[in-house]
Amino acid sequence: MRILIINPPHPAIGSRIPDDHLPPLGLLSIAGPLIDDGHTVRLLDAEFGPMPLADIVRDALAFAPDAVLIGHSGSTSGHPSATAIFRALRPVLPAARMIYGGVFPTYHWREILAEVPEIDVIVRGEGEETARQLMAALDGGGALRDIAVADIELGHIPGIAYRRGFKAIANLAAPVIQDLDAYRVGWELIDFKRYSYWGGKRAVVVQFSRGCPHLCNYCGQRGFWTRWRHRDPKRFAAELARLHREHGVELFNFADENPTVSRIAWKAFLEALIAENVPVLLVGSTRADDIVRDADLLHLYKKAGVIRFLLGMENTDPATLKLIQKGGGTATDRQAIRELRKNGILSMATWVVGFEEERDRDYWRGMRHLLTYDPDQIQLLYVTPHRWTPYFRLAAARRVIQLDRSRWDYKHQVLATRHVPPWRVLLWVKLTEVVLQARPKALWRTYLHPDAVLRQSMRWYSQMGRRVWPYEIKNFFLRDRRTAAGPSVAAFRGAPQDAEEEALRVVRPPRAGRRTPAAPLPERPPAASGRARSSG
Structure with missing residues (x-):
């Protein structure tokens, strides 16, 4: 798939005043595993400028993505900006999958799916493995690219929220990533x-x-x-x-x-x-x-x-x-x-x-x-x-x-x-x-x-x-x-959500003497490119 990852322009004072800019680590962490799975990935860092909405739309159209992923580390105050981009891109990229991630959407998925119909799927919690599985499901080897997201079976993917009919649903929380070295950062995108x-x-x-x-x-x-x-x-x-x-x-x-x-x-x-x-x-x-x-x-x-x-x-x-x-x-x-x-x-x-x-x-x-x-x-x-x-x-x-x-x-x-x-x-x-x-x-x-x-x-x-x-x-x-x-x-x-504070589930090893159940998630395949992974 052709995947466009967008770092939206952020209104925070710290983003607008200094001449310095730092790369979006969270988005690069999602990108590395997707590149290794064989996807064509591009990062559009709209913080520079900051980029006007019209320029973001222009660059997105030029790339012609199959999927657009948007997230921001300061996602509570960045949510209005991310929403504006989704709403601007949906009319011009009607077939692209629109995916949203970050801290704010992890917890506000119900309201976002109800208020922003342009968004197809929300990634909740850590995204490296969830994004891999989601992209594989939405692509289906290319066979599913022309099928609406609502018609694709996504119930087996932990850590996402999406719509079924008029109802917003969330799957089981994704497991905690135990080995942080198993997924590399996509530094080559910057x-x-x-x-x-x-x-x-x-x-x-x-x-x-x-x-x-x-x-x-x-x-x-x-x-x-x-x-x-x-x-x-x-x-x-x-x-x-x-x-x-x-x-x-x-x-x-x-x-x-x-x-x-x-x-x-x-x-x-x-x-x-x-x-x-x-x-x-x-x-x-x-x-x-x-x-x-x-x-x-x-x-x-x-x-x-x-x-x-x-x-x-x-x-x-x-x-x-x-x-x-x-x-x-x-x-x-x-x-x-x-x-x-x-x-x-x-x-x-x-x-x-x-x-x-x-x-x-x-x-x-x-x-x-x-x-x-x-x-x-x-x-x-x-x-x-x-x-x-x-x-x-x-x-x-x-x-x-x-x-x-x-x-x-x-x-x-x-x-x-x-x-x-x-x-x-x-x-x-x-x-x-x-x-x-x-x-x-x-x-x-x-x-x-x-x-x-x-x-x-x-x-x-x-x-x-x-x-x-x-x-x-x-x-x-x-x-x-x-x-x-x-x-x-x-x-x-809205109502308190402290009962949902833990966004990920901890998968503990089985007790000694008990039979290990079959793993609920597919194993991570080797890098599609055959290139050796970096230490990240």
Whole structure:
């Protein structure tokens, strides 16, 4: 089949302001197995520009695909853009299969299939194996390409949702992919020269692990991956080294929620990458308690190329931390930042605002706490409830002030707070950012730090902040359309789905002494091209 994979243009502030762009790892991960199955696959990255809808339609028509796959890592706020593309393509590509995937459609499949008739199938959860089986079923060796999707038997494919008549149905959830090295990333679909990060460095997104074992009840990713797994440390390090040597990649941005869960596996990766002897930089996210646990390993972090870790601290108020089940503690957060600094690694502290009972004094107290933490960089976010998280029930009665779903991206206020109006919440956020990033210590690290690499990193982040800061203020007052009398969260987004939070099913090995049942899924065939797989 001819398969067109589209990365839709995203409205998020982070996508529109920086000059840097990163490739869509999730879509490339779907593409690799499809290429190996013999399909002709093309990636249309509409983030560049961003591409106008008319240009997307033009390029899609020129490729003449049998199937169109659309997905986005920020799929909640990206959903309106993806929907617009499906609706524009269906009239001009009436025979093409329209397939949608990502976190948002995984959980909102009922509404999407009811509201967007242009979409034929939704892939729920991890897509590598599901997309392979779906494409094989829709193609049937070419015999089924002219048959409507509704007339093709799809009931045997785990992890999809589709229509039968006027009814939307979802098959059994797909099994968790136990071996993350079994599926390679389709790196050949991108021009590496087009992608950069960290101030123009050639960069890609990679993933050492999937999932997170912690129980933060607001996290929209925890249940999507179901359980934490990691790639083979040596194979993963070899892939990063190959991408540097063959394609000049200088920086790797980790998409993992928490790559350092296993001290043993993470240490093995660091040592393997050090042994590869490639001058690369690594940035990612982790938990402060993992950094404190690994205090004796941080020299390996630095030697392997780790330049910054984002630490999800979320808040310092004990009641709020208990509410969101964050775990950890303020003492650990401070120690993690100190340990990173001792080893020449930058720290970024994330801070979430917009909880129901916050008052002005809470924002003042939070800013003072952040100053005592002394992070190198700061990122403030607004609390955003998702239907499939336990936190949604806690926020269900709160008032929605932002009805534009493309603004539900953690960088826009979407919920009213009882005691502080939106304009004053914004004032506190901007004030906190200025105080943290313009204080003497931060300015010294930005312009006078003796380590040239760290100094350049701080300057790049400062330059980006100077562009984002006024952009957010201008949009808040001139473009964002908020309502003072919006519906409740439950009325706007629907019933809670926390009972469906786990998007994948865990297939456990049989107990000793029991007969192993026949495998419910077909075995993965060898690559159709006969080409050796990459280590990814």
